[in-house]
Amino acid sequence: xxxxxxxxxxxxxxxxLGWLVDVAVFNLLWLTVLSPDEVDGGAFWAKVxxxxxxxxxxxxxxxxxxxxxxxxxxxxxxxxEFLVASLLGMLVALGCLWVxxxxxxxxxLLADNVASNVIGLGLGALLRFVLYRNWVYxxxxxxxxHPTQATAHAAQPNRDKLGQPEALDQREATPAS
Numbered sequence: 253x254x255x256x257x258x259x260x261x262x263x264x265x266x267x268x269l270g271w272l273v274d275v276a277v278f279n280l281l282w283l284t285v286l287s288p289d290e291v292d293g294g295a296f297w298a299k300v301x302x303x304x305x306x307x308x309x310x311x312x313x314x315x316x317x318x319x320x321x322x323x324x325x326x327x328x329x330x331x332x333e334f335l336v337a338s339l340l341g342m343l344v345a346l347g348c349l350w351v352x353x354x355x356x357x358x359x360x361l362l363a364d365n366v367a368s369n370v371i372g373l374g375l376g377a378l379l380r381f382v383l384y385r386n387w388v389y390x391x392x393x394x395x396x397x398h399p400t401q402a403t404a405h406a407a408q409p410n411r412d413k414l415g416q417p418e419a420l421d422q423r424e425a426t427p428a429s
Contacts, residue, residue, distance in 0.1 A: 259318060260381070266313035267377055270306040275369050277302035282361060295364050299349055300342070306336040319389035330388060338381035344379060345372030 281298035311334045315323050324330045345368045352358045352367030378425040 262318040263314065263381055266318055267309055269313065270310040271373060273309050274302045274373065277305050282364065288359065295349065295353065296346065299346060299368050303342040303345065307335065310338065312386060319384065322389040322391055323328065326394060332390045337380050337388055341376030341380040344376035348372035371390035376401065
């Protein structure tokens with residue numbers, strides 16, 4: 253349970269930094285080249301671009317920090333699976349943005365941020381964590397990708413506080429007389 257909590261904390265840290273990237277890019281685009289007043293669907297395109305930049309940032313952070321012990325040698329496949337999971341999370345954020353704009357009629361910058369960058373990203377983050385942990389970086393998939401590491405770790409004897417191999421039973425722990 254402790255390892256899961258630590259992993260979730262690392263995921264949250266990467267996600268928080270990725271969220272800052274996402275929000276900054278989204279707002280920069282919304283206020284400039286993709287203003288909804290100037291570009292039809294500008295808010296949606298700003299969200300697609302900002303999320304895409306954040307996905308790349310999050311993949312690097314999660315691959316090399318959060319799930320570093322579970323990453324696989326097949327980087328391309330892992331990257332594609334990460335992208336699929338991330339795109340599903342992006343669809344959640346886009347869905348929240350769509351409901352806010354098209355169903356509820358909220359079209360301000362604040363409403364777009366709350367819908368996509370608070371509610372949408374929060375719900376999407378939960379979905380992504382489950383998909384990353386159980387599919388993209390599932391421990392059983394990492395073990396099969398690194399058989400030499402798994403075998404080497406299993407072959408190592410348990411060690412005591414001084415680094416000495418622990419005895420299997422009491423007879424081995426005491427010298428023969």
